[in-house]
Structure formats: C-alpha cells, structure tokens
Amino acid sequence: xxxxxxxxxxxxxxxxxxxxxxxxxxxxxxxxxxxxxxxxxxxxxxxxxxxxxxxxxxxxxxxxxxxxxxxxxxxxxxxxxxxxxxxxxxxxxxxxxxxxxxxxxxxxxxxxxxxxxxxxxxxxxxxxxxxxxxxxxxxxxxxxxxxxxxxxxxxxxxxxxxxxxxxxxxxxxxxxxxxxxxxxxxxxxxxxxxxxxxxxxxxxxxxxxxxxxxxxxxxxxxxxxxxxxxxxxxxxxxxxxxxxxxxxxxxxxxxxxxxxxxxxxxxxxxxxxxxxxxxxxxxxxxxxx
Amino acid sequence: xxxxxxxxxxxxxxxxxxxxxxxxxxxxxxxxxxxxxxxxxxxxxxxxxxxxxxxxxxxxxxxxxxxxxxxxxxxxxxxxxxxxxxxxxxxxxxxxxxxxxxxxxxxxxxxxxxxxxxxxxxxxxxxxxxxxxxxxxxxxxxxxxxxxxxxxxxxxxxxxxxxxxxxxxxxxxxxxxxxxxxxxxxxxxxxxxxxxxxxxxxxxxxxxxxxxxxxxxxxxxxxxxxxxxxxxxxxxxxxxxxxxxxxxxxxxxxxxxxxxxxxxxxxxxxxxxxxxxxx
Amino acid sequence: xxxxxxxxxxxxxxxxxxxxxxxxxxxxxxxxxxxxxxxxxxxxxxxxxxxxxxxxxxxxxxxxxxxxxxxxxxxxxxxxxxxxxxxxxxxxxxxxxxxxxxxxxxxxxxxxxxxxxxxxxxxxxxxxxxxxxxxxxxxxxxxxxxxxxxxxxxxxxxxxxxxxxxxxxxxxxxxxxxxxxxxxxxxxxxxxxxxxxxxxxxxxxxxxxxxxxxxxxxxxxxxxxxxxxxxxxxxxxxxxxxxxxxxxxxxxxxxxxxxxxxxxx
Numbered sequence: 001x002x003x004x005x006x007x008x009x010x011x012x013x014x015x016x017x018x019x020x021x022x023x024x025x026x027x028x029x030x031x032x033x034x035x036x037x038x039x040x041x042x043x044x045x046x047x048x049x050x051x052x053x054x055x056x057x058x059x060x061x062x063x064x065x066x067x068x069x070x071x072x073x074x075x076x077x078x079x080x081x082x083x084x085x086x087x088x089x090x091x092x093x094x095x096x097x098x099x100x101x102x103x104x105x106x107x108x109x110x111x112x113x114x115x116x117x118x119x120x121x122x123x124x125x126x127x128x129x130x131x132x133x134x135x136x137x138x139x140x141x142x143x144x145x146x147x148x149x150x151x152x153x154x155x156x157x158x159x160x161x162x163x164x165x166x167x168x169x170x171x172x173x174x175x176x177x178x179x180x181x182x183x184x185x186x187x188x189x190x191x192x193x194x195x196x197x198x199x200x201x202x203x204x205x206x207x208x209x210x211x212x213x214x215x216x217x218x219x220x221x222x223x224x225x226x227x228x229x230x231x232x233x234x235x236x237x238x239x240x241x242x243x244x245x246x247x248x249x250x251x252x253x254x255x256x257x258x259x260x261x262x263x264x265x266x267x268x269x270x271x272x273x274x275x276x277x278x279x280x281x282x283x284x285x286x287x288x289x
Numbered sequence: 290x291x292x293x294x295x296x297x298x299x300x301x302x303x304x305x306x307x308x309x310x311x312x313x314x315x316x317x318x319x320x321x322x323x324x325x326x327x328x329x330x331x332x333x334x335x336x337x338x339x340x341x342x343x344x345x346x347x348x349x350x351x352x353x354x355x356x357x358x359x360x361x362x363x364x365x366x367x368x369x370x371x372x373x374x375x376x377x378x379x380x381x382x383x384x385x386x387x388x389x390x391x392x393x394x395x396x397x398x399x400x401x402x403x404x405x406x407x408x409x410x411x412x413x414x415x416x417x418x419x420x421x422x423x424x425x426x427x428x429x430x431x432x433x434x435x436x437x438x439x440x441x442x443x444x445x446x447x448x449x450x451x452x453x454x455x456x457x458x459x460x461x462x463x464x465x466x467x468x469x470x471x472x473x474x475x476x477x478x479x480x481x482x483x484x485x486x487x488x489x490x491x492x493x494x495x496x497x498x499x500x501x502x503x504x505x506x507x508x509x510x511x512x513x514x515x516x517x518x519x520x521x522x523x524x525x526x527x528x529x530x531x532x533x534x535x536x537x538x539x540x541x542x543x544x545x546x547x548x549x550x551x552x553x554x555x556x557x558x559x560x561x562x563x564x565x566x567x568x
Numbered sequence: 569x570x571x572x573x574x575x576x577x578x579x580x581x582x583x584x585x586x587x588x589x590x591x592x593x594x595x596x597x598x599x600x601x602x603x604x605x606x607x608x609x610x611x612x613x614x615x616x617x618x619x620x621x622x623x624x625x626x627x628x629x630x631x632x633x634x635x636x637x638x639x640x641x642x643x644x645x646x647x648x649x650x651x652x653x654x655x656x657x658x659x660x661x662x663x664x665x666x667x668x669x670x671x672x673x674x675x676x677x678x679x680x681x682x683x684x685x686x687x688x689x690x691x692x693x694x695x696x697x698x699x700x701x702x703x704x705x706x707x708x709x710x711x712x713x714x715x716x717x718x719x720x721x722x723x724x725x726x727x728x729x730x731x732x733x734x735x736x737x738x739x740x741x742x743x744x745x746x747x748x749x750x751x752x753x754x755x756x757x758x759x760x761x762x763x764x765x766x767x768x769x770x771x772x773x774x775x776x777x778x779x780x781x782x783x784x785x786x787x788x789x790x791x792x793x794x795x796x797x798x799x800x801x802x803x804x805x806x807x808x809x810x811x812x813x814x815x816x817x818x819x820x821x822x823x824x825x826x827x828x829x830x831x832x833x
Contacts, residue, residue: 042431042461056748081754089752096742097749099774109771113754144778149331158753175377175458177331177488178529204461246462249532253554260558261565271532275539282545282565343793366795374793381783382790386702386734393805398795400803407805428737442794 001067001086001165001198003030003053008062009222010048022048024222025062030215032067035192035199037209037230039245040219046202049219050168053200054087055080066166085114088164092171094155095148103129103146103154104139110162121161128157131191133183149180156184160191166198167191173208185212206248210234218245231268250274292357293321293449293482295342295372300351302337311337313505314351319450324476324483326493326513329502330527335486338502339454342484343372356449370399373443377455379435383427388419388438391427395446406445413444416478417471433464437471444475451475452484457492465489490531494552501528518550533557577637579697584813585627586698590707592814593699596821597691603825604684611831613683619824620690629697637693638686645682645689652678705729706806723799731787739780746775 010023022045030036040046051057052064055071064071069083077083088110091097100106107128108121116124129136132153138146143154156172169188173181189212192199203209209216209230216233218226220243226233233240234251246252254266257278264277295318302312312334319325329335340346341353344365353360355368373395376382385391389410396406414420417437427435436456443451453472457465469492476483485492493499499516501509503526509516516523520530520538533551541547546564551557580586585593600619607613624634656674663670695704709726716722747757750771757768 041463051748054752056751081756084752084754087752089749091745091749091752094749096775096779097746097753097771099771099778110753113756147332162753178490179330179527244463253532253536253557256554257558260562262558262561271535272539275536275543275545278536278561279540279543279545282561345789345793366797369793369795374790376786376790376793378783378786380738381786384731384734384787384791384794386730390702390805394791394796395794397802397804398797400801403803403805403807406803410805426737427734428741446795 002032002065003067003166003198003200004065005029005049005052006063006065008052008059008064010045010052010057011060012048014060022222023052023059026223027062028217028224028227030198030200032198033196034215035189035213036201036215036217037213038200038202038217038219039204039206039209040225041244044219045222046219047170048222050089050170050200050202053166053168054084054089081114085162086164087166087168088159088162089168090156090159090170090172092174093152094159094172095143095151097158098143098151098155101142102140103134103143106143106154107139107158107161110158114162124161124163125157128160129153131160132157132187149176152176152184164197166200169199169201169203171202171204173205188212206234206246210248210250218243231266234266293480294354294356295319295450295482295484296354297338297341298352298354300341300348300353302334302341302346302348302350311505312341312348315505315507316351317500317507317510319482319484321449322476322480322482323498324485324496325498325500326496327484327486327500327502328488328493328528329508333502334505335502336454339374339452339484339486342450342452343369343374370446371448372450372452373446373448374452374454375436375439375443375456377458379432379439379459380427382439383435386426387423388414388425388427388430389423391438392442392445395442399446409445409447413441414438416444416475417441431464432460433467436460436464436468440468440471440475444479447479448481450482450484452486454486455488456485457487457489469495490529494531501526513552514550517552577633577693577696578700579629579633581628581698583626583628583698585623585694587811587813588698588817589808589810589814590699590703591710591808592810592817593695594704594707594711596817597695599821599825600691601688603828604687606832607684607828608680609831609833612828613680615824615827615831616687617683619820620687620694623694624690627694627698629694633697634690634693637697638689641685641689645685648685649678649682652681701733702730702806705733706808710808723802727799735783738783739776742779743772743776746779747772 005026005028008023008026009021012018012020012022026049038046038049048057052059052071053066055077058071058077059073061073063073066083066087069077069079071077098106100109104125107125111121111124125139126136129139134150134153134157138150143151146154167188172188173184176184185208188199191197201208201213213230216228216230217224218233218240225243226236226239234247237247237251237255240247251266254264257264262278262281264281269277297315297317300312300315301310303310315338327335327338337346341348341360342355344360347361356371358364358368360368383391384394392410392413393406396409410423411420414423417440419434419437419441422430422434430438439456457468460468472483485496487493494513496513499511499513500507501516501523508526509519509522517530517534520534523530533554533556537547537551537557545561547560549560551560604616607616653670653674654668656671656677659671659673661669662672662675705726709722712720712722751757755768755771757765
C-alpha cells in the first residue's frame with residue numbers, strides 16, 4: 001500500500017493554553033513495499049505521525065492516504081476498521097497490551113475483532129508464533145508467566161496475526177539486550193521481504209536505519225527535515241548534527257579518518273570490506289604523504 | 290580494613306530453595322573511586338548483584354562487605370546510606386510530587402535536619418544540571434531529566450558508592466548522553482565509586498574496570514581493553530563488541546599490525562597513522 | 569503528550585488566599601460549615617455571604633472558574649429551593665403559582681437553605697481552587713497528627729495520598745497508551761451496544777492493573793533502597809508554618825462568628 005501525507009497538520013488541544021502543533025504541513029510519500037525509517041528526537045512529531053497511519057488520530061488539516069483509505073481533516077472515515085486491519089502497529093513496549101488468559105487467545109484477539117473465522121485465526125496464530133520464534137507449547141500458558149522478551153514476541157505475534165499489509169514499528173527493540181535487539185530486527189526484516197510488507201520503523205538507532213531501511217525520513221519540529229536513501233542522508237553529517245542527531249558509527253569513523261589522511265567514501269561497505277580498503281591504503285605506503 | 294570498598298566473598302544467591310542459583314560463588318572487590326562496569330546478557334545475574342549490594346536481597350552463601358560492614362538485617366540502613374541506587378524505569382522511582390520533594394525523600398528517610406536538606410537539594414540539583422526544575426512535576430520531565438533527578442536524590446545523601454542499574458536502558462540517545470555526561474562530572478568532582486550495570490558498549494569503554502557475568506558467575510574481569518581484546522569469548526556468551534574493536538580485528542586479519550586493542554576511533558586511527566609511517 | 573493534566577481544580581496564583589497555611593484554610597472552612605447552620609437572620613446571612621464573597625475576590629480566581637465549579641450543584645440548589653417553596657405550609661400565602669399556594673415562610677426558608685448550600689459549596693471549592701492537593705495532604709497529616717497516639721497510621725495515609733497524586737498523571741498517560749494499542753487491534757471503545765462497550769473495557773483494565781502492580785512493586789523497592797522505613801525517625805522537608813496572615817484570618821473569622829451570634833434573631 002502506498003502511503004501519502006498531503007499537507008498534513010495536527011494540533012493537540014487546539015484553542016487552549018496547551019495548544020501544540022505536532023505536525024506542521026507535512027507532505028511525503030512512502031512507496032508500497034518499501035522499508036522506511038522515521039528518525040527524530042522525542043517531540044519531533046514522529047509518534048503523532050504514526051498515529052495517523054491507522055486513524056488513531058485524524059489530521060487537523062490536510063489529508064492522509066493509505067492505499068485505498070483516505071483520512072481528511074474534518075471528515076469522518078467510515079472504513080476505520082478496514083484501515084486498522086490493514087495497518088498493524090507494534091507500539092513501544094508492546095508487551096504492555098497483553099491481557100488474555102492464554103498466549104493463544106491474546107494473539108487471536110486482533111483477528112477476532114476484525115471478524116476473522118476461528119480456523120483462519122488458528123492458522124495465523126501458528127504462523128505468527130513461528131515467525132517470532134516462540135515455541136508452540138507456550139500457546140496454552142498465561143502471557144504473564146513468560147519472560148519479558150517472550151512477552152514482547154507474543155505481543156508482536158498478535159499484530160502479525162492481523163495479517164496487515166503495512167507494518168508500523170515504534171521502537172520495537174526498546175529495552176532489549178543487544179542480542180534480542182538484533183534477533184527482533186532481523187525477524188522484521190525477513191517478514192518484510194517474505195511478505196512484501198510496507199514497513200515503517202520509528203527508531204533512534206542510526207545503525208538500524210542504516211542496516212534495514214531503504215528510505216529515511218528525518219523529522220524535526222513537525223516537519224520533514226531531510227529525506228532520502230541511507231547513503232544520501234548519512235553523507236549530511238553536519239545537517240544531522242544541527243538537529244542533534246548522530247550518524248552511524250562507521251560514518252563518523254570515516255569522517256575522523258579523513259583528518260588522518262585516510263580518504264575513504266562510505267558506500268555501504270561491511271566492516272570486512274572496509275578493513276580491506278583501509279589495509280590497502282595503509283600498506284600502499286601513504287599515497288597522501 | 291575494607292574502608293570505601295565493596296567486597297563480595299564467595300557469594301551465592303537464589304530466590305527460592307527449589308530454584309536454580311542466580312549467582313554462584315561470586316567474588317570481587319570494588320575499590321575507592323573506581324568505575325566498574327558490570328556486563329552480561331539478560332539473566333546473567335548482573336542486576337542481582339546490585340540488589341545484594343544494598344541489602345534489598347541477602348545471599349544464602351558467602352558474605353558481602355560494604356565500607357567494612359557486613360551487609361545484614363542489622364546494618365542495612367547504614368549500608369543504604371553508603372550505597373545509592375538508580376534503577377531502570379525513570380517513572381517507578383520518582384516518589385515526590387515535585388523534583389524538590391523527590392530529592393528530599395532519601396534525606397527525610399535518614400532523618401536529616403531541614404536546613405541541611407535545603408542546602409543539599411540546591412547542591413545536588415546543580416550537580417546534575419537540574420537547578421531550574423526544582424518545582425517541576427515529574428510528568429512534565431523527559432526520561433533523561435527524571436533519571437538526572439534520581440541521581441541528584443542519591444547524591445544528596447552523599448553515599449560512597451552509586452549503582453546505576455541499567456539506568457540508561459529506557460532512554461533515547463539524547464537522554465543517554467545527558468546521563469553519561471552527568472555521571473562523568475559527578476565522578477570527577479566527588480569521592481565515590483561507580484558501578485554501572487549496562488548493555489551499552491559505549492558506557493563500558495569509559496569505565497576503569499569491567500566485570501563480565503555469565504550464568505551467574507564472574508566470567509572475566511579486567512580493563513575494557515583487556516576484555517574487548519578477547520572478543521571471540523564475548524561473542525561466545527552472546528555479548529557484542531564495539532565497532533572499532535571489530536574493525537581492528539578485520540584489519541589484523543588483513544595484515545595490518547596493531548599492537549593494542551583500540552577503545553575509540555581516535556586510538557585506532559592513531560595507530561594506523563603510526564603503522565603507515567613505519568611501512 | 570497531553571500536557572493539560574491538572575489534578576483537581578487548582579488554579580495557580582500567588583493571592584493571599586493561596587498563600588494561607590492549608591491547615592488554617594481547612595480549619596476555618598470546617599468551623600464556617602458549622603456556624604452556617606446557626607444563621608437565622610438577614611444580618612447573619614449577610615455577614616456569612618460577605619465573608620465568602622470577599623474570600624473569593626481575594627483569591628483572584630476568575631469568577632468564571634468558580635461558577636464552572638458550581639455548575640453541577642446548581643440543580644441541587646434550585647431543587648432545594650423549590651422543595652421548600654412547595655412543601656412549607658406556614659405563615660401567610662404570598663402568591664399562588666399554577667393554582668398552588670406558595671406561603672411566605674416557604675419562600676424565606678427556601679431562600680435561606682439554598683443560600684446556605686451555595687455558601688458551603690463556594691467556600692469548599694475555594695479550598696480546592698487555591699490549595700494544591702499535596703498541600704491538602706500535608707495539612708491533613710498535620711491536623712490528624714494527634715491520632716498517632718492511638719496508633720492511627722497518619723503518616724502512611726498521607727504518604728499513600730501523595731503517591732497517588734504523583735501517579736495519577738502517569739496512569740492517565742498509560743491509559744491513553746493502552747487504549748490506543750487496543751484500538752489498533754480492532755477494539756471499538758466508542759460505538760456498539762452497551763454490553764459490547766463494557767466488554768471493550770477488559771482489554772484496557774487488565775493491562776492497567778498489571779502495570780500498576782508492577783509499578784507499585786518497583787516503587788516499593790526504590791523507596792526501600794532510598795532508606796524508607798516508615799514514619800519513625802523521619803524528618804520532613806515540607807514545613808507548614810503559621811504566618812501573620814493566618815492569625816489575621818483567625819481574627820476575622822472569630823469576629824465573624826461573634827457578629828453572627830449577636831445578630832441571630
């Protein structure tokens with residue numbers, strides 16, 4: 001599903017002393033099937049943005065188009081349920097939304113609300129727990145008896161079982177240890193490719209944006225500050241620093257390397273490839289001296 | 290003896306008799322003014338160490354000495370005065386209705402006179418750069434700001450040891466930086482030892498010593514350089530290593546001579562620079 | 569996200585009423601409520617009303633806020649008035665309304681009772697408009713202090729109140745978060761039959777309880793780690809001190825009571 005924001009603004013608590021314009025005339029397009037990272041500081045508007053993707057918030061001005069569904073300022077959307085079925089959102093710390101007696105019931109909760117049949121729910125549940133690598137014996141257990149990491153996987157399965165076409169991830173790895181983080185992100189990437197999902201990842205991690213996204217949107221003060229491929233974005237180190245954002249470590253390393261006479265351009269090399277290039281330069285006997 | 294030290298002597302701990310040991314025969318010493326990072330994957334027992342240090346839990350075997358006092362039911366109140374703790378969730382340790390009240394909470398518990406409290410509130414809030422927020426309510430603060438208040442609350446009691454138990458895990462990069470800068474400054478300005486329990490590799494490289502935990506045992510101890518030079522072992526127990534450390538390995542494999550384990554970009558680049566001049 | 573979370577109806581200002589010791593405010597309101605029931609003449613009602621209205625003016629709280637606070641009880645005031653109007657059958661007939669005789673006494677009693685009602689609500693809402701919840705908590709802890717002698721857990725009660733106040737905004741934010749997460753999973757909180765809407769609350773309440781318990785557990789541990797061991801041997805940062813304005817308030821109030829009792833008929 002293509003996603004288009006057309007001059008979207010959103011204001012919290014309009015006409016009160018607490019009035020706050022969180023999105024300010026925001027326009028961008030996300031291609032169907034792409035993996036987009038949305039980056040920005042707390043308060044940059046990214047969390048308001050994602051709530052527009054499944055109609056939790058309705059624009060104060062402008063229009064949001066998600067596939068065939070339109071949300072326009074001042075107009076009631078009659079297909080809200082359809083939209084929510086098609087756009088799965090994994091919120092920050094999604095394990096906080098678990099409530100059923102068993103893991104299986106909790107995973108089936110979403111699809112059931114959208115009127116999916118029992119057999120189909122069973123099938124999807126099985127598929128979802130496999131996708132997140134949860135052992136099937138856990139299905140009968142209470143979600144509250146599981147470890148934190150397992151609970152997160154259950155919550156993610158619950159969203160996957162809705163069988164969405166668009167997957168929105170709001171810092172899905174927050175609070176996990178490095179191992180768990182990588183496992184979860186690899187899992188989402190795999191799903192993205194296998195199912196041809198449109199994935200929107202909200203993250204603070206430049207490393208994740210670099211590793212997984214094919215398009216990056218940098219938000220600042222409710223506007224798109226920069227937009228482009230990871231390589232295009234991370235070349236603009238200064239622009240990112242201006243809004244107090246970092247670049248991936250490899251990029252800042254290469255920038256510093258320039259001061260030491262090692263002039264290498266970052267073109268998406270792996271660490272091993274980079275080591276080869278550096279080794280060549282170093283052994284090559286100081287071509288800059 | 291044992292002044293300004295935390296000492297674990299053959300400590301073993303489990304929550305219940307029929308449950309597996311969380312810690313097994315753990316021994317180490319943390320000296321005055323040290324910054325010790327404790328790392329290990331989830332479930333390695335690292336958070337239990339923190340709770341044992343100030344008597345929130347007691348070991349079944351072995352002994353823990355804080356500032357020369359054995360930690361037990363009789364000494365916990367004195368121990369807690371010496372060992373300040375900052376926890377992971379910024380919200381669930383903020384007791385007061387305002388910043389000022391929260392900083393006072395620990396001091397009130399220890400029965401400090403009001404005049405001293407007022408003085409210490411000023412001091413400790415300025416030490417963490419939160420002086421302008423004295424009257425602020427917690428729900429108007431960012432996660433990083435709340436954690437800075439938590440640090441101020443601990444400082445106000447002037448302990449000899451501060452434990453940060455994954456205190457940056459729930460923060461965004463900006464909040465994380467705020468906390469690390471604060472901690473750095475505080476550690477330089479005051480006489481105290483710092484124990485950080487963390488996943489953040491960047492935090493680890495800044496510490497003076499690292500204790501690596503695995504399956505409830507001390508798996509390795511040493512300077513960050515020593516620890517990261519044994520990366521194969523770290524990866525074995527599911528721990529990551531910093532970017533420069535990985536790059537250095539690949540460089541060595543390519544035949545670039547590197548003599549010491551780099552801890553940051555600059556160290557690696559400087560060595561590359563020297564090795565280039567030699568070649 | 570939502571930055572408008574105001575607990576209670578407190579309106580910040582630095583008026584003299586705001587700066588009064590919360591204990592004085594509570595004590596005076598308590599005795600005010602008592603003496604209102606002794607008023608029985610125009611003059612005595614007059615001084616009571618004067619006291620309440622001048623306090624309202626001194627508080628610098630916008631009149632519209634006070635009226636907003638009174639809105640839910642207007643109905644009660646009017647209802648009380650009408651009830652007395654129609655039920656009382658003493659004295660001369662004043663006039664008749666739709667064939668119902670309204671007696672003079674009914675008119676007077678109705679007006680008096682409604683006025684009492686109005687004054688009571690006015691002064692008590694002035695308390696919450698000019699005093700933060702935490703100040704009220706402190707005052708209650710102090711005023712109930714003597715009960716500690718009979719082992720009443722005054723300190724614990726006050727601590728409980730202040731922690732609740734501290735966590736109300738946090739839990740409200742949490743409620744919003746969870747309801748959004750469940751709405752994304754297809755829960756409809758807004759439409760549907762009553763039964764369905766009640767059912768929709770379960771996926772909201774269970775996670776809220778789970779999280780509240782977890783918070784409580786972590787908070788208890790954090791408090792213990794910070795040396796909390798009950799009220800004994802504890803000192804307090806928040807200090808209530810009676811100032812000159814408080815003594816002035818007492819003087820004015822005693823004067824009011826005296827005038828009231830002198831002008832009773």
